[in-house]
């Protein structure tokens with residue numbers, strides 16, 4: 096599958112590696128595709144990763160990922176071109192974080208709206224699925240934790256799009272918990288702050304959430 100990732104930071108790079116490991120072709124979209132550090136990173140990953148503008152990546156992907164700083168998302172989607180994403184599954188990994196000195200981050204939107212819903216409104220022709228936002232990028236692909244694989248919470252309005260993302264997650268080693276429509280982002284985005292505070296309290300960033308449940312009936 097061709098995957099267009101909007102972003103070039105740690106999240107974009109971790110997911111790109113995961114998709115390439117799955118046999119996909121990835122194009123990373125950034126404002127500066129000629130950046131020396133990005134070019135050298137892409138060389139290291141191999142021929143199945145290419146770099147381009149945000150519009151190039153959006154057009155390239157059969158599936159797209161929004162993986163940029165929360166505050167930059169409206170501008171990034173404008174540069175990517177909503178028309179390039181019509182009919183496509185778009186995974187929204189972002190958290191609408193506001194960073195403060197000497198304090199944990201807070202959210203710029205919440206309770207009665209969310210970044211996930213804002214992305215869906217900005218891309219009315221796309222099928223947005225919130226995923227990967229409740230865990231650090233070092234665990235995105237084949238998370239290895241002593242308690243077994245954690246759970247990935249997802250939400251979105253389109254059942255087929257969520258099935259596509261569930262398959263990606265399965266290939267990345269994640270069981271999925273589908274909490275419903277894209278408005279579930281109102282719950283998943285604050286979980287990022289819960290994750291940060293838990294990591295600080297426990298002294299490790301290698302942590303993730305899991306729902307404990309009875310074994311599935313045969």
Ligand SMILES: NC(=O)c1ccc[n+]([C@@H]2O[C@H](COP(=O)([O-])OP(=O)(O)OC[C@H]3O[C@@H](n4cnc5c(N)ncnc54)[C@H](OP(=O)(O)O)[C@@H]3O)[C@@H](O)[C@H]2O)c1
Nearest residue numbers: 102103104105106125126162163164165167189190231232
């Ligand atoms: N870090 C994690 O482990 C983690 C885990 C789950 C979710 N998230 C969420 O995933 C997203 C990406 O996180 P990250 O840690 O990879 O990186 P980040 O530092 O939050 O974002 C880096 C990306 O944002 C873009 N960006 C920054 N300012 C911009 C602006 N003014 N206009 C356009 N683009 C701009 C950069 O674009 P250029 O390439 O053009 O410079 C770069 O691609 C965030 O929303 C974060 O909250 C992070």
